[in-house]
Amino acid sequence: MEFEMKANTSDRRLTIDYGVFLVVVVSSLLFMVYCPSLCATEESFAGKREKTQYERRLDMLAQRYSRAPAGTVDFPKELMAIDYINEGYSLFQKSEYDLALKAAEEALKCDIKSPVAHELSGDIYYLKQNLVKANEHYREAFKLEPVSRLKDKLEKLTRETEVEKSFDTVEEEHFLIKYSGNQNEYEGFELKTMLRDTYREIAKELAHYLNHKTTVLFYDADKFHAAGNLAHWIGGLYDGKVRLPVHPRGFGEKQLRAVARHELTHVFLDDLGKKKTPIWLHEGFAVYQQNKIEPLPAASLRVLKDESNLIPLHSLFNPTVFESHKNDEQWMGLFYMQSYDVVDYIIGRYGVFYLKQMAIKFSEEKNAEQVISETLKISIEKLEKEWKASLASAFL
Template structure:
């Protein structure tokens, strides 16, 4: 189960140092003022990358002029913001870095660069830039939130809580921070009593009822899945991933997940398997399933429809334990599948047979794509999503060379599912 929530802080991030110099028609020759003014015109037309080329040339010719410096720094900030919005976090960090080269003591560039690194899951660089922004400009709610996240992601919860409490005091109307603090306090009340172990890529926390040998066996399994899932999807996360093994009661209390949830990933793999005495096929399947979510979320930067995310996770989990597709068979016999649009959002509100059908249908659809078109097509879709494309465009681009779009691919799967599970031929269209 994927439980990544797309909370967005509603903080205002100041971007520009000031207004751009008024534009005049461009002149020929190596005239820095003319090149600057042409760059301003390009910005007004929305051609920011071309504008930066002009502004960089102008600044290289007359680097002592404060207006040229201001305009160049502001243009890099503007493009960096656009790249943040399109989830091109590494490129955004590069442009904010250029801004900080032009104004080394300006905290806003370090703040924005730190945010970009945080979203790119480069915790070390994020912590450096955010700490520098804090030392130069003092505390801001934005900076404290993202700085706290660098500690939370590495299991340093006390430090994260202290920073988030300061952020909440600075932004008392920001309900997201209040909810985040309440969630982490629930986690702390349980996890502070846990034992810990780690491997090269995972940190495991486990309750006292779980034998250390079982926790270490789970670490070994996750290292195995790191290689096998990564080989299928073609992606290997760089950051160490926290894994929490709860008792079933603690799992419900901490996660507040639906009663049918057997595990979730929300930046940490959380499993209700405390006190286990053996690693059953079902536990192996859940571990592989939740680790697959970690891979997909990292690769797509969270921009992934639930059916694709759960479908990939189900393919991986069913390599360990594969129960019958009972609800899918019933739906195929009725000719009534869940609309794909409904499966793009969270499954958390589904119940009973419907939630089972959602998982089985997602599995069948992604398994069909892999069988008919290969894992490399799935990887292409995930990469496009990670670059900020909306789902329809990502699907259309990945399948354009075989003449399929999003709707066509779903129709192709539907015909297959009716034949495979419905016991008859697909209807003619």
């Protein structure tokens, strides 16, 4: 998520020696005849690929339950389903969506009336942009357990389905891109190139690459806020998918690239932290990345000049405090700028590597005090004191 901030404001010819070509072809044929074991097909190499630790864990579950038929005293099907659901949620948090779906499917084989397994399946299909299958599973889960959480997911899905039904689709190595055909100034190729370049830059900086495709949706400006029922000041959103508005008034290509970089940064932090990276780190680093494309106006940072206005770091790092203020536009503006400046200070003093390590530490379900102490070898109080000193010198 990010605030929409206004700035004050880059014939080759092929010649073949047929004699050499003939020798190469004949040699290759002889090699395949006499060395068939070395000429494995791509499929056979894939078959010999070493399984990941997550695949092996699923195999272990299957082996455990293959000893006796489901539903026996030793292997009651409901408990088998719970095991697969737990494994599925663990894989989901690690962004192993295909394996998570496989676990959910196994859970449903054991217990077709499990609302949790249906909801998990719905969540995965939703992120994979299979809205029809997501709808099926959410509805089945809601029939089995009519709770408000599932009702909200169904309502959100209904809004999005209506808005996105006419979207064009472009696939890329790292993205599934959906965009409105009304966006005449942008073709799918241009959007794909912009996202690919942004992905490569962030991946290189973090030395981290994603193992899944991310769905990115480009909305017409007038439909962006309606599709997600979003506050007017939100200029982009990451909620498991990246959502970006195209061509609001005064919003050009540079701004689109800046917002795209902001939201894609969330995808990387979500992956590094296994969906446990705190909001201040998410937003601070996302604004830091956005700032590389479209520098923040000096006026937006002046809110940090008066120390009495600052959010204490213990509160900044507390997710409960954020939840209680997230509808306060003025407080959110301060939260974004302060998170950015704290992250900028940490990177300036320690480097991006340590910021990456912090996200990884958060994946271990440690709190901010533990993560900062273990990673930066400093207390929150000491960090706050040093950061404020850097602020004071910056405003001299």
